[in-house]
Structures are given as structure tokens and as C-alpha cells.
Amino acid sequence: MKPIKISEAVVRRLPIYLRFLNELSLSNIQTVSSQDLGEKLDLNPAQIRKDLAYFGEFGRKGVGYNVDYLIEKIRQILKLDKTMNVVLVGTGNLGRALCNYSMYIKDNMKIVAVFDADPSKSGTLLNHLVVQPMQELADSVRQLDISVGIITVPASEAQKVADEFVAAGIRGILNFAPVVLKTSPGVRIHNADFTAELLSLAYYMDHHEALNEGDGER
Amino acid sequence: MKPIKISEAVVRRLPIYLRFLNELSLSNIQTVSSQDLGEKLDLNPAQIRKDLAYFGEFGRKGVGYNVDYLIEKIRQILKLDKTMNVVLVGTGNLGRALCNYSMYIKDNMKIVAVFDADPSKSGTLLNHLVVQPMQELADSVRQLDISVGIITVPASEAQKVADEFVAAGIRGILNFAPVVLKTSPGVRIHNADFTAELLSLAYYMDHHEALNEGDGER
Numbered sequence: 004m005k006p007i008k009i010s011e012a013v014v015r016r017l018p019i020y021l022r023f024l025n026e027l028s029l030s031n032i033q034t035v036s037s038q039d040l041g042e043k044l045d046l047n048p049a050q051i052r053k054d055l056a057y058f059g060e061f062g063r064k065g066v067g068y069n070v071d072y073l074i075e076k077i078r079q080i081l082k083l084d085k086t087m088n089v090v091l092v093g094t095g096n097l098g099r100a101l102c103n104y105s106m107y108i109k110d111n112m113k114i115v116a117v118f119d120a121d122p123s124k125s126g127t128l129l130n131h132l133v134v135q136p137m138q139e140l141a142d143s144v145r146q147l148d149i150s151v152g153i154i155t156v157p158a159s160e161a162q163k164v165a166d167e168f169v170a171a172g173i174r175g176i177l178n179f180a181p182v183v184l185k186t187s188p189g190v191r192i193h194n195a196d197f198t199a200e201l202l203s204l205a206y207y208m209d210h211h212e213a214l215n216e217g218d219g220e221r
Numbered sequence: 222m223k224p225i226k227i228s229e230a231v232v233r234r235l236p237i238y239l240r241f242l243n244e245l246s247l248s249n250i251q252t253v254s255s256q257d258l259g260e261k262l263d264l265n266p267a268q269i270r271k272d273l274a275y276f277g278e279f280g281r282k283g284v285g286y287n288v289d290y291l292i293e294k295i296r297q298i299l300k301l302d303k304t305m306n307v308v309l310v311g312t313g314n315l316g317r318a319l320c321n322y323s324m325y326i327k328d329n330m331k332i333v334a335v336f337d338a339d340p341s342k343s344g345t346l347l348n349h350l351v352v353q354p355m356q357e358l359a360d361s362v363r364q365l366d367i368s369v370g371i372i373t374v375p376a377s378e379a380q381k382v383a384d385e386f387v388a389a390g391i392r393g394i395l396n397f398a399p400v401v402l403k404t405s406p407g408v409r410i411h412n413a414d415f416t417a418e419l420l421s422l423a424y425y426m427d428h429h430e431a432l433n434e435g436d437g438e439r
Contacts, residue, residue, distance in 0.1 A: 009424075018417035018420040022400075081421065081423050082423045082426070100313065100315035151422060175423070177415075183237070183244075183261060186263055195415055196236070197395075201330055202301060203233050206299045207393065207409040208369070
């Protein structure tokens with residue numbers, strides 16, 4: 004099957020749908036309308052219907068979407084129906100927070116190894132994982148079939164870690180360091196950028212009145 | 222002056238431009254072309270020119286953009302030319318990481334108060350700030366003229382904190398808890414969502430080949 008090409012904006016909304024649908028499923032709610040989804044997620048219901056129509060029709064007029072079917076479908080589209088192993092480098096406060104945080108994610112993306120450049124951290128325990136020295140990175144990536152790397156080191160160290168990830172065969176990077184990383188062909192980098200989120204918030208606070216009728220994306 | 226309405230996608234790119242321009246400015250580089258910006262930020266130069274043209278023409282053909290002027294202009298647009306005080310609630314690993322992290326931001330957005338619902342945390346020091354009990358939130362928000370609140374508490378507590386923020390007069394919220402918050406009119410909520418970034422990464426890793434010619438947004 005040829006993969007459908009979906010816009011970035013839609014791909015970024017799918018995990019948000021997924022989270023809310025998971026909440027509904029846990030509460031044994033079996034159907035949901037685009038209206039309910041829109042209200043809860045602060046999105047236009049027409050936008051939601053359009054997003055979901057990308058993947059074939061599975062809403063029924065007057066009934067809504069079947070929650071579990073939609074969950075299954077979105078997971079398939081996001082390729083979350085198979086497990087993806089994740090490595091994290093940088094065991095400061097942020098790295099530690101993420102290791103705990105990762106337990107919220109259903110099993111499909113899982114931090115299975117943690118590394119730190121500081122030799123004094125090696126051998127310590129972090130959420131049941133033993134912190135390893137950087138020299139062991141490539142071996143662990145191969146042995147554990149790791150495809151995604153998370154960077155939680157200071158900005159000055161981030162490019163070095165990214166290069167080591169790429170050399171080890173990692174194809175997806177989630178970068179938390181406040182720096183623009185040089186990308187390599189075939190490697191996808193997402194920036195989880197606190198400051199950008201914070202700074203763009205400022206814009207809306209002053210303009211908010213003018214934007215209430217707007218197209219709030221998140 | 223009537224504020225221009227700018228699309229979310231553009232507003233979210235501006236802090237990314239700003240970061241790179243700040244790096245250039247620190248290195249005493251005075252002009253930059255949309256080509257250079259595009260290469261470094263993995264964006265289409267035409268897209269960059271279009272984004273920046275929103276705010277009037279300030280690139281010159283064959284010369285490029287004046288770095289410091291562009292910085293000043295983007296800061297004005299994002300309303301970062303005046304200081305905005307920020308409060309953070311939740312002093313776990315993530316909250317602690319953010320308090321340190323915030324030092325990367327130039328003075329304009331500044332965490333000036335930290336709170337925790339756990340009474341045993343009250344009075345402890347976090348990056349030169351004394352952790353306060355929640356009862357003092359409303360007073361501090363008023364006294365320190367705080368307009369932005371950051372939520373770094375567990376998902377189960379996040380809505381309660383958001384409600385307290387809104388009651389205290391905060392109009393912008395950056396939410397790190399993996400839960401969809403109920404919004405109030407006139408209040409802007411941004412979600413800094415690790416899991417969404419991570420989950421959307423999976424999509425691109427399997428489809429990457431098909432997407433290389435695509436419109437990478439970040």
C-alpha cells in the first residue's frame with residue numbers, strides 16, 4: 004500500500020485526537036461526534052471531519068465516530084501499532100522528568116536506554132534503567148533496535164549527540180535543546196521547544212481579542 | 222495601530238527565526254539571506270520571505286536582511302519588547318528543569334514565582350526563588366503583575382491549577398501536563414506536549430522517503 008501524504012498540521016493534530024479518544028475509551032464511551040471533539044479540543048468540527056476523512060470515511064451521520072475504531076485507525080496511521088524503542092541522552096532534570104513522563108505513553112514508544120556524557124552518572128539508576136556511558140551508545144542502539152533518540156543535554160552539546168545518534172543509525176530525533184540542529188538526509192528532527200511555545204504565547208495575549216474568532220490550531 | 226492577524230503557523234515560526242538571528246547577532250553577523258535562513262532552519266526560502274513580508278519589506282535584494290533590525294521587528298511583533306512575568310506551578314523534575322532553562326530566554330519572559338501544592342516544598346529554594354504554597358498564588362500574580370502561567374503538575378492536577386490561574390487573572394497558559402485543559406474565553410492555552418511531538422515523529426520515520434520533498438514545518 005502506498006502511504007498517503009498528510010500535511011504536518013494534520014499529523015500534529017492526530018496525537019491530540021488520540022489522547023482524548025483514549026480518555027473516552029477508558030471511560031467506556033463508545034461513540035463521539037466531531038462536535039464533541041471540537042468542543043473539547045478547541046478545534047472547528049468541520050476541520051476535524053476533514054482531518055479524519057483523510058483516512059477514509061468512518062464517521063456515521065447522527066451517530067458519530069466509533070471511539071475504539073478511530074483509536075485503532077489513528078494508531079495505524081501514525082505507525083504506533085508496532086513498538087518503537089527510544090534512547091534518551093542527558094539525565095539532568097529534564098531527562099529525568101521525561102523518563103518518568105514516558106510512562107504515560109502506551110507501550111508503543113518506550114525509553115529503553117539512557118545515556119549521559121558525565122562518567123559519574125554511569126551506573127546510576129533512572130526509572131529502572133541503568134545510565135550508560137556514551138561509548139556504549141552505538142552498541143545499545145543496534146542491540147535494542149532503537150530508532151528514535153531524545154536529546155536533553157545543554158545546547159552546546161546537542162549537535163554532538165545528534166551526530167552520534169545519526170552515526171548509530173537513529174532516524175528520528177526529538178530535540179529539547181534550545182538550538183537549531185543540522186539535519187542529515189533521511190533523518191527527521193522534531194524540536195520540542197519550550198521557549199518557542201512560550202514566546203509565541205506572548206503574541207496571542209496582546210492580540211487575543213482580535214483572534215477569538217480565529218482558527219486556534221492547538 | 223490595528224494588530225495584523227497572522228496565521229498560527231507563522232507565529233510559531235517567528236521564535237525559531239528569532240533564536241537563530243540572536244545566534245548570528247552574537248557572532249557579529251550583520252546580514253542574512255533568506256537562503257541562509259532556509260538552509261539553517263530547514264525551511265523553504267520562499268516561505269521565509271513570505272513570512273517576513275507580512276510585517277513590511279525589510280529584506281534588500283542581493284544584500285539580505287539586516288539581522289539586528291529583523292530581531293527588533295520580530296520582538297515587536299511577538300510583543301517581546303516589553304517584559305512579561307511568568308509563574309510556574311509544580312516543582313518536580315520538569316518544573317525544576319524549566320526554571321533553569323528559562324535562563325536561556327532573554328529577559329523578556331521571566332519566571333518570577335514558583336508554587337507547589339505539596340506543603341513540604343514550601344520555603345525551599347529553586348533557582349533563587351522561594352517555592353510558595355498555592356494559597357499565595359492570587360496575591361503574587363497581582364503583586365508581581367504576572368500574565369503567564371506554566372503548568373508542570375501531574376495530569377490529574379492540571380485543570381485545578383488552570384482554574385486557579387484564570388481566577389487569579391492569568392491570560393496565557395503553557396501546559397506541560399498530558400491532558401486537554403478546558404479553556405476559558407479570553408485565555409490562551411498552549412500545550413507543550415512531549416508525547417504529541419514524539420508520536421508524530423513515528424509517522425515521519427516510516428514515511429520519510431515519500432516526504433523528503435515535503436514542506437517540513439519545523
